[in-house]
Amino acid sequence: MSRVLIVDDEASICWAFGEYLGDLGHDVAVASSAEEGLDAARSGPFDAVVLDVRLPGMDGLTAMPAFRERIGDAPIIVITAFGSLDTAVRAMEAGAFDYLVKPFDLDEAGAVVRRALESAEPGRKGRAKDDEGPARTGLVGSSPPMQALFKQIALVAPTDVPVLITGESGTGKELVARAIHQNGPRGARTFLPVCLAALSPGLVEGELFGHVRGSFTGASQDRKGLLELAAGGTVLLDEIGDVPLGMQVKLLRAIEHREVTPVGDARPRGIDVRFLAATNRPLHRLMADNQFREDLYFRLSVFPIHIPPLRDRPEDIPELARHFIALADPSRGRAADLRPDTLAELRRRPWTGNVRELRNAIERAVILARGCPILPEHLPPAAASLAPESAGVDGLDPAIARWTEAALAALPDPDAEGADSLYDRFLAQVEPPMLRAVLRRESGNKALAAQRIGIHRGTLRQKLRRYGME
Template sequence: MQIVIVDDEPSICWALGELLEEEGYTATAVGSAEEALELSTTDDLRLILLDVRLPGIDGISAMPLLRERFGPVPIVVMTAFGDLSTAVRAVESGATDYLCKPLNADDVTSLLGRLLLKERSEPRAATPRRSVAPEGTLVGQSPAMQKVFKKVALAAATDVPVLITGESGTGKELIARAIHQHGSRRAQPFVPVCLPALNPGLVEAELFGHERGTFTGADANRIGLLEAASGGSMFLDEIGDTPLELQVKLLRTIEYHEVTPVGGVRPRQVDFRVIAATNQPLERLVQQGRFRADLFYRLNVFVIEAPALRDRREDIPLLCDHFLAGIECGRSSVVSDEAMEELLKRPWNGNVREFRNAIEHAAVLARGGLIAAEHLPAPSEARPDTGDVGRLSRCIVDWTDEAFPEDIDASDAELADLYSRFLSTVEKPLLEATLEKCGGNQTAAATILGIHRSTLRQKLREAGLK
């Protein structure tokens, strides 16, 4: 494989030539763009390393000439005078990548491996012919998504309130839109409202509308978002964060199909379908007094749970193709085996939203070529807030995964005491925390734990706490 180096500094040409030879490439070095254009064409040419500041024709101006001469060969721009303008011009001119001087050997070899990986190994698949899917399409073939599709179809055939639950980033609004688009109200408006995002001082006026002169700036009558959704569907996102005083008015609107504008005395009839979503367990909020039980029961008629991406990993290749098809630089991209392996094993705490960001980030870096694992951004360490029970469940699952050896053998002695090892792991911190909350009072701690005081004493001795 031949690589052409175009740089007027002999020391850089020599150093790059030595490095490329060590990596198994044939290097040809020239000192100007004019010399490069005089080189004979060869099918073995795989890459051009091009300096920006050259005598005669500069590197940026030479790029279209080199492409005309050598065809679609990757061109990597090198410069010691990099700024935003240079970077933008290089990318706009078709540079495949950008290296800053002084050059680092590791950066160069990494770039070679990334750009020429397709030449040395088979990619995951041939360059796909992707069609752009409609924005907002629900994508998936996993059992978890099949359940969602079935529930969407059932919900769309009726007009009952729907509550969509699930972690942040799982696509709850997409599910709501699918229900609307497949229902009898599809020709009418779909009005999404993120309740926490509304101005706290004007939230009632935003939802219910207002009469002229009600407050400073109310120069005319204005209908609210609830009335704007009449005939269609109202999507109440993050319903769990709704203030209690507003919950009362929402309940009345849902129950009696009427709204009263702020400053008004006569209610107006409205007719909309209610779809709500939350990433919090509303039952727990009801127990804590933060959510009205009557509103919960009114919304909790038909529940659809949006699955976390980690619970439907088999959909990741489909989602990958779907999101790549949606951006111009991704439609010809191919995902390498290593990148796909990385995508499949990540926890995706931010779910599909985080996954989409990662794919689009990688597609921009790959410039329509092979997406390697190093194109992917670092995985997010943030975990979704799924409530105390959800967080505890995930911790238990993670602990169990780590406890299992790579080759599972039910007769293995290492697995025979998994349950007892788990109990010993969680019991000590539970006892410590309960005793601390009770001020060291063992009688009170035993009562709260639901065990006899003598049993507590025995467990404290076994845990080394007494």
């Protein structure tokens, strides 16, 4: 039997959680304030403490060092109804074993207590941070998916392991990378995002690793690469799925051995950077097509983080909208600026462009509202965000829906092949004619064709080679 102390000013939480843990065989004590909890901790040893953040008097995070003095290395589980990235980071850095957001499932919370009691790991100690909140990180949301994301950031930020951040375009992958950097030991040093898709294949090596004088025509002096320039800081390898295959083995060596060899030099140079990577491309499918190395994937994804699309967390839309109003016009960023009918319209839309599309829509609405409450008509036309009511069958334009159905009907039965195989064969049906049509429209100009499609020209070249169209 273990002794557990619950510190929460909500009597219902103390009673329900206490009864649940008591049924599991634990001896439970409760306190309604941090001061009362510290008195209880002084009177006898506890094996674990469940501590609320917002309490009358001293708040839970402020009280954590005092609890640590009284209970030693016993785990502390933080609970709160007002979850944010800053709260999660401060709790973890102050030595919390885990972080729960109200309302929580009793079985889930009980499992956390069980893991805490079974764990022999001492509480992690760290430095306190000033309250930074969304204004610094840009990450906003109180939905369960966002709370899970905050917890992941808080757990991995103090480490130096590589992190692979995935998610659809517009979900905020660079914001997550910046939050990991800012809340880690390198937070005061350089954060350098490198968009690999924007570098032509012939320049990637020189840009990342540098070159020495005379290594190629025009190399009149030695030049450090980006990985050396970010010494002591963090490098975000954005659009990692677009890095040329020939460069991947060199990039793997840089990550694995923390050294680079400049173009034209035979001597490797040590580097001191943390590697983060981001992509909206399905790397597992690229690996199946031999376009992405498995060893590089597994080295980058030591700690994978997936950012949920906005459609999977619609409860965050009002909070995000008000946040963007405050950014666009700080003098009037208040809840009254969004009427109920405007909120209803914001929730109705699918936001295929995710948070980026929502921010653009709010910035436009703030300009049109001219200081008045934002109305639905101030938002971009519904067709701009592909609202379901303006689309055809299954959310598609009717012509595109008929084309899609015809392409699927032309495919042979997949038999034993998996869904990925069906997807690849579907793309092989529809991509080549689309690429031919766009190239004809742009008179063969690949740069303009890639821009019209919305992909990098290097990605377009890869597709043309794949289909034998180059």
